[in-house]
Amino acid sequence: MGLRHITLPESLYGENIVLANCVADDPALPSYIPDDYTAQYESTQHLLAAGYRQPYASGYRKVRWQQGIVGRDLSRPGVMLDEIWLR
Structure with a gap:
């Protein structure tokens, strides 16, 4: 873009x-x-540190989510990355 x-x-x-x-x-x-990319990363880090484990992502394709900087953080143990959360 x-x-x-x-x-x-x-x-x-x-x-x-x-x-x-x-x-x-x-x-x-x-x-x-x-810098939207860094903002997404930092906000995801903050949510994970606060204990959130079932994030909801609107507007992302699952592949893009998993490959992106946010997806890297969400692939950590204990974090649920389920189709239902990716709409």
């Missing part, structure tokens, strides 16, 4: 603007791209 390129409306120039999940051709506009 690529980043969306935007053109800032004239009415917003001069305002305090930071672009999120997109970029503009104007180098004067600051932007940031969140």
